[in-house]
Amino acid sequence: MKGKDTGKMSRRRMLQTGAAFTVAGTLSTDAAAVPPSKASVYEALGVKHVINATGTVTVLGGSVMPPEVVAAWVDASKHFVNLLDLHDKVGERIAKLIGIEAALVTTGAAGALLLGTAAVATRADPKRIARLPDTAGMPNEVIVQKAHRTCYDNQLTDVGVKLVTVESATDVSRAVNERTALMFFMNYLEADGRIKRAEWIALARKHNVPTLLDAAADVPPVGRLSEYNNQGFDLVAFSGGKALRGPNDTGLLLGRKDLIEAAKKNTNPHCGTIGRMMKVSKEDMIALLAAVDRFVHLDHDAEIREYERRLDVIEKAVKEVPSVTCERVVPAIANHVPHLIVDWEPKRVKLSREELAKKLATGDRPIQLGRMHGTGDKGVLISVLTLQEGEEGIVAERMQQLLKSATES
Numbered sequence: 001m002k003g004k005d006t007g008k009m010s011r012r013r014m015l016q017t018g019a020a021f022t023v024a025g026t027l028s029t030d031a032a033a034v035p036p037s038k039a040s041v042y043e044a045l046g047v048k049h050v051i052n053a054t055g056t057v058t059v060l061g062g063s064v065m066p067p068e069v070v071a072a073w074v075d076a077s078k079h080f081v082n083l084l085d086l087h088d089k090v091g092e093r094i095a096k097l098i099g100i101e102a103a104l105v106t107t108g109a110a111g112a113l114l115l116g117t118a119a120v121a122t123r124a125d126p127k128r129i130a131r132l133p134d135t136a137g138m139p140n141e142v143i144v145q146k147a148h149r150t151c152y153d154n155q156l157t158d159v160g161v162k163l164v165t166v167e168s169a170t171d172v173s174r175a176v177n178e179r180t181a182l183m184f185f186m187n188y189l190e191a192d193g194r195i196k197r198a199e200w201i202a203l204a205r206k207h208n209v210p211t212l213l214d215a216a217a218d219v220p221p222v223g224r225l226s227e228y229n230n231q232g233f234d235l236v237a238f239s240g241g242k243a244l245r246g247p248n249d250t251g252l253l254l255g256r257k258d259l260i261e262a263a264k265k266n267t268n269p270h271c272g273t274i275g276r277m278m279k280v281s282k283e284d285m286i287a288l289l290a291a292v293d294r295f296v297h298l299d300h301d302a303e304i305r306e307y308e309r310r311l312d313v314i315e316k317a318v319k320e321v322p323s324v325t326c327e328r329v330v331p332a333i334a335n336h337v338p339h340l341i342v343d344w345e346p347k348r349v350k351l352s353r354e355e356l357a358k359k360l361a362t363g364d365r366p367i368q369l370g371r372m373h374g375t376g377d378k379g380v381l382i383s384v385l386t387l388q389e390g391e392e393g394i395v396a397e398r399m400q401q402l403l404k405s406a407t408e409s
Helices: 011-026 067-076 083-098 108-122 126-131 169-175 187-192 197-207 224-231 257-265 282-296 300-318 353-360 391-405
Strands: 102-106 141-145 162-166 180-186 211-214 235-239 251-255 325-329 339-343 380-383
Touching (some): 067 282, 083 102, 083 251, 102 108, 102 257, 102 282, 108 180, 108 235, 108 251, 108 257, 162 169, 169 197, 180 187, 187 211, 197 211, 224 235, 224 251, 300 325, 300 339, 300 391
Parallel strands (some): 141 162
Antiparallel strands (some): 102 251, 235 251, 325 339, 339 380
């Protein structure tokens, strides 16, 4: 709600402005010349703000932390605590909030994958932990479907394991042996593989092999935080910096208590471990706890209505351009929120989708578009999940302007 400026400055505004003063004061003369009261810490560095119409992608910073999460982070920064104790207490609280057995705050979903793999390879054995990534003599093979191989494979192989690729249930039965440490499943690629989640779990149970699921961007809905563990996955990895809106460098490893405890022993603050460099600060642990607490108590129906309202604004504007069509899609697994596909007849609008994206990404207020898995290849995709207040109007105006200017009369 807007009101008259009383001259008083909120604590949050004071922190923001103070940060801008500090950064501007330490930079070059040109950067410092930007009025501190009007420049963010990024602008003071000469880095432009981006209107994020792509979604919760890491390259754009994941998402923006809500005020209560920022406040928790700031409060946590004021004191020293024992990190081992904090890991335990935060994990217990998060597990209780979600309704699962155990939880560990990690350095992103990527960190959760690495620590989950280290946990099943070492099973908390100090001698094994100290040897990683030398896995000789340990269970060191991870079974994964060919369709689930991605650029995130390194998070597993960095531990020192070998990936064994399969395509069918028969392949799995042939691949399992005394060296098998884990069966890994990439959740958003379920439809691309021949073996679906339920069958994968059943095969793992049949052969007594632990399972790890990468579900990094797979909330909302909120129930998925516990759903996959309840289905039978031993370990599940989520990003803390996407829809949960915690710090972008945080993640969650959820699942069996014995494996979570083994994962803890492979990471900071323990020395001589493969995860020593994967430090989760006391501030990040508290902030992610606050983010999870907020997320599980959020009115998600109201959130969806707000996303639909933002889409309405953009759709109404672009459909004023001749031949432009719009379609709403909700990806089945990752980024499971309403998106807008905008398309047009190339004979009427002389602008390719690559040209439109490039033009939107230039100027003082760059607008970044992207494509999420499960949304096809038609037109351009608009995500409103990460738009800030009022930015849907800017996106609508810019897109309408560019499309209209390329329309032949």
